[in-house]
Amino acid sequence: MMDASNTLLKRLCSHVTGISDDRLANHFHMAVSLLNESPSNVMLKDHNVVADRIKRRLVREKRIDDAARFSSLMNRLLKSAVLRNKTSILTFFLSLSQDSCGHIKDQRIHAPENFAYENGLCNGHGNEEAFPLPKLHQHQDRKPAPEGSVPNTPPRSVTPSAREPRSPNISGSSRVSRLAAIYKASGAAEPCQHESQPVSPSNEHLPLRPTTPKKGAKKEALIDITEKSLIRDVLFIFQGIEGKIIKMDSNKDGYRLDPKVRLSTSQKEIILKLSDVGWLYSQVKDFCEWGGSIAGNERTADRTAAGLVNQSLVLALREELNDYCRLIALLEAQIQDGGDTPLGEPSGGLTLRRLVMWTLEPRAQLRALAFLTHAARKVYGGACVSSIYQHLRHGNPGHRAIVCKVLTRACTPVYVMLTQWLLDGALEDPHHEFFIASDPTVADDRLWHDKYSIRWSMLPTGREAIKAALQQTTVESLFMQDENCQLENLIGLTFRETSRHVLEEIMTRHKLMDHLRALRRYLLLGQGDFIHYLMEILNPELDKPATNLYPHNLSSLLETAVVASNAQYEEPDILKRLDVRLLEISPGDLGWDVFSLDYHVDGPIGTVFTAECMRQYLMLFNALWKDKRMEMILSDIWKEQAATSKLCRELPELGVVLHGVQLLTQEMVHLVHQMEYYMTFEVLECAWHDLMNLLKTAQSLDDVIAAHNHFLKRIVAGALLDAESKEVRTHLRTFYNLIQNLRALQERLSHTVSAEINARKNAVLEIKARTEAGDFGTSKEQQEIERKRRKEFTSKVVPKLKSDLRINTQTYQDMVQSFLLMLAQHDDQNLHLLSTRLDFNEYYHRRDHRLNQRLTYHHKRKSMGTSFCQ
Amino acid sequence: MSTPDSSVVTAKETFQILMEMSKLLNTRLDETTLALCVRLCDNGANPESLAKVVNELMRVKNEMNVTNTTQGRGGTGT
Numbered sequence A: 001m002m003d004a005s006n007t008l009l010k011r012l013c014s015h016v017t018g019i020s021d022d023r024l025a026n027h028f029h030m031a032v033s034l035l036n037e038s039p040s041n042v043m044l045k046d047h048n049v050v051a052d053r054i055k056r057r058l059v060r061e062k063r064i065d066d067a068a069r070f071s072s073l074m075n076r077l078l079k080s081a082v083l084r085n086k087t088s089i090l091t092f093f094l095s096l097s098q099d100s101c102g103h104i105k106d107q108r109i110h111a112p113e114n115f116a117y118e119n120g121l122c123n124g125h126g127n128e129e130a131f132p133l134p135k136l137h138q139h140q141d142r143k144p145a146p147e148g149s150v151p152n153t154p155p156r157s158v159t160p161s162a163r164e165p166r167s168p169n170i171s172g173s174s175r176v177s178r179l180a181a182i183y184k185a186s187g188a189a190e191p192c193q194h195e196s197q198p199v200s201p202s203n204e205h206l207p208l209r210p211t212t213p214k215k216g217a218k219k220e221a222l223i224d225i226t227e228k229s230l231i232r233d234v235l236f237i238f239q240g241i242e243g244k245i246i247k248m249d250s251n252k253d254g255y256r257l258d259p260k261v262r263l264s265t266s267q268k269e270i271i272l273k274l275s276d277v278g279w280l281y282s283q284v285k286d287f288c289e290w291g292g293s294i295a296g297n298e299r300t301a302d303r304t305a306a307g308l309v310n311q312s313l314v315l316a317l318r319e320e321l322n323d324y325c326r327l328i329a330l331l332e333a334q335i336q337d338g339g340d341t342p343l344g345e346p347s348g349g350l351t352l353r354r355l356v357m358w359t360l361e362p363r364a365q366l367r368a369l370a371f372l373t374h375a376a377r378k379v380y381g382g383a384c385v386s387s388i389y390q391h392l393r394h395g396n397p398g399h400r401a402i403v404c405k406v407l408t409r410a411c412t413p414v415y416v417m418l419t420q421w422l423l424d425g426a427l428e429d430p431h432h433e434f435f436i437a438s439d440p441t442v443a444d445d446r447l448w449h450d451k452y453s454i455r456w457s458m459l460p461t462g463r464e465a466i467k468a469a470l471q472q473t474t475v476e477s478l479f480m481q482d483e484n485c486q487l488e489n490l491i492g493l494t495f496r497e498t499s500r501h502v503l504e505e506i507m508t509r510h511k512l513m514d515h516l517r518a519l520r521r522y523l524l525l526g527q528g529d530f531i532h533y534l535m536e537i538l539n540p541e542l543d544k545p546a547t548n549l550y551p552h553n554l555s556s557l558l559e560t561a562v563v564a565s566n567a568q569y570e571e572p573d574i575l576k577r578l579d580v581r582l583l584e585i586s587p588g589d590l591g592w593d594v595f596s597l598d599y600h601v602d603g604p605i606g607t608v609f610t611a612e613c614m615r616q617y618l619m620l621f622n623a624l625w626k627d628k629r630m631e632m633i634l635s636d637i638w639k640e641q642a643a644t645s646k647l648c649r650e651l652p653e654l655g656v657v658l659h660g661v662q663l664l665t666q667e668m669v670h671l672v673h674q675m676e677y678y679m680t681f682e683v684l685e686c687a688w689h690d691l692m693n694l695l696k697t698a699q700s701l702d703d704v705i706a707a708h709n710h711f712l713k714r715i716v717a718g719a720l721l722d723a724e725s726k727e728v729r730t731h732l733r734t735f736y737n738l739i740q741n742l743r744a745l746q747e748r749l750s751h752t753v754s755a756e757i758n759a760r761k762n763a764v765l766e767i768k769a770r771t772e773a774g775d776f777g778t779s780k781e782q783q784e785i786e787r788k789r790r791k792e793f794t795s796k797v798v799p800k801l802k803s804d805l806r807i808n809t810q811t812y813q814d815m816v817q818s819f820l821l822m823l824a825q826h827d828d829q830n831l832h833l834l835s836t837r838l839d840f841n842e843y844y845h846r847r848d849h850r851l852n853q854r855l856t857y858h859h860k861r862k863s864m865g866t867s868f869c870q
Numbered sequence B: 001m002s003t004p005d006s007s008v009v010t011a012k013e014t015f016q017i018l019m020e021m022s023k024l025l026n027t028r029l030d031e032t033t034l035a036l037c038v039r040l041c042d043n044g045a046n047p048e049s050l051a052k053v054v055n056e057l058m059r060v061k062n063e064m065n066v067t068n069t070t071q072g073r074g075g076t077g078t
Helices: A003-017 A025-038 A047-060 A064-080 A086-105 A109-118 A131-143 A170-174 A213-220 A227-238 A265-291 A308-340 A352-376 A381-391 A397-423 A442-449 A483-509 A512-523 A528-540 A551-564 A571-576 A603-607 A611-648 A652-697 A701-718 A723-772 A780-825 A827-839 A844-845 A850-853 A857-863 B004-024 B031-040 B047-066 B068-077
Strands: A246-249 A254-257 A434-439 A452-454 A578-582 A595-598
Touching: A003 A025, A003 A512, A003 B031, A003 B047, A025 B047, A047 A064, A064 B004, A086 B031, A086 B047, A227 A246, A227 A265, A227 A308, A227 A352, A254 A265, A265 A308, A265 A352, A265 A434, A308 A352, A308 A381, A308 A397, A352 A381, A352 A397, A381 A397, A483 A512, A483 A701, A483 A723, A512 A571, A512 A595, A512 A611, A512 A652, A528 A551, A528 A611, A551 A578, A571 A578, A578 A827, A595 A611, A611 A701, A652 A701, A652 A723, A652 A780, A652 A827, A723 A780, A780 A827, A780 A844, B004 B031, B031 B047
Parallel strands: none
Antiparallel strands: A246 A254, A434 A452, A578 A595
């Protein structure tokens, strides 16, 4: 040491002790020897490191303000250029302040420490003052240790609990392992912690001898270890790494202690508890490393195949594990730093018991995480969320909190998908995790109905399943804990907005209303002039056999009808969709049987007008078309009758027949008109009115579809086309046959009439011609022929006509009677009214007493199952 | 970095800073001792050992003050 230093040191000694005489020499000598013992090595350190230590120490002592002040002082100090060696001075302060603390606390224990000086072990004495017991221990047990000559390191010696006696009670190791940690007295690895400490200087670990020689003698093979190395091992175990003493037991999926290590039962139990943490950690970590789940499944091979939910679950777990690792790092740092802090400080040393305390919380967390990983195994996507969600009902609030945290993270992709789905209508689900599946093969017109379906297995369960018909699908359910309410609102809002948009779209751009109106006009025969004209010009065509029909002919006729009627003012788009369609032809069919109008619906409006709807429309058209045709036939009959009745004035013998035919025709006209009235005003108009009202208030496309379907159903039922009224419909068909028969009869009648009149005219003309020729007007044979012919007419042709008419009338009246009964017994109130109107003069009432009581409940019950026909 | 003039001022300031630190850390050093120690440190003494020396000296002083009898033993011990 330099002279200057010596002088300084001397001055220091004299100043501090206040001694100036030769007694000072002793102290000076001591000081020099102390200083010379260790070359200064602090230069290696950075001043920041030392400053940090000081600050930490202040913080530990709860002197936050002082720490802050120290920081500002430090900043100022750094600016100063005077000091050459700031680190050194800081270290000096640090050491001194440590020492001074201990000094104050334990001034009484100076006497024993003198032994240390006598032994020449001057190191660390200052610190040990704070811990009388360990020091005593040390002094008793310590041999002239190999590491004795490291005086400059702050005393780290032993942690307080290191003096726990290491009992050789190895038999205690056979205690049953809880959960996973297994301690077995087996194996041969020999921990030599002296060489094994890789990081810290050897002097940190003072080996503890067996405390009682007696026990040590009993089991000599056993090895004692310091608590420090035990703790180090435990820390390794915390990270899922094998330690020197605590080994992985591959057989039992747990940890076991090296059998050669001497540990007390209590220590074993503590380690058992601690290694539990390690086991849980490795469980969670395994899960994370396998990319989230599906252990034992082939999918694990591909990390990304696990799906977004699992990936984010893993992410959440990793974050938790990071927190945990941070704690481990802190604990580790505490071992490293252990020496820097005097052992008396509350946070100073690390003992097994402290470890247990500190890992209590992380252990609970890890346990919760391990549960989650267990739950999330083999499931993915929404199902994964569901299975985690169940853990939210765990009774332990801590568990719940961590599950909530993890679940929120894991839900993020679902949430993102959901938001995207709700707001943009985009479905981005590469791993098929979302609870809505989309089928790209679905064609446009079935888009609304078939494109999206729900994967029920992926449907996350929630406090409330919110049902919402969304943009393009029908039902969805949602979930989520805190966001439940928010989400519900969001979905409601989005749903309303989207629905409004879709409605607007389909109403304005795709002109839903126009199409509905067109369907009503053309397929439901709303446009009278057009239908009438069409029927007239189609009449000659449709009377041909169905096989002789050509669609192009009919199409051109249709166009003619359009041009000739008010339909020409319809929008071209709608007219373009109107087309002729020939139904399936069966042998013997006439054109009437197979002809049908058609209305093409494709594109977005096909969503409302599905194929099923169109089928119903065609069915309705056919029924109405037939009704209409019957009306036309009847009016033809009436026209012919008008002509025939004129001729008949000369044939009084036919008067009865003619009258009968006219009566029958009138009855039929009445029935047809009533039927038409019923169809138009009581079925179509009412249903249409309701439909319009519903469409006005419709909130979404689904409402529109439902309203339209209801409308169709109603008119199908009203037109007696549904399954319930099948019998009535067949009955009606026989009525149509009767009308056809009547037409045939009428034709025959007029044919007969005209033939007879012609014959008579011819006879008269012949007489006249012969008279003019100067001949006799008639001869006997000719008169005879004429008389015979007339007789045959009155005796054969007329009665034949009469009987035909009677048969027709009789059949018709029977038909009407049973028809009325059927109507009366039908559930529909409107049909009852129809029945009343058809029999407005109560003619049939008188014929059948059953009709009198037809509206009573009693009658309904009695007539149930009985035949209506006589 | 600084002119000689300012360095004198800085030296004073620095010393004040150090003094304050010393008080903060409860080292119980007076100004003279601190100045001596700082100079020793600057000369390259091992600070940790120096701390021990100072401690020891203080202890000796205490012993002398409190019990004059123990002072002798402590002295011989070192």
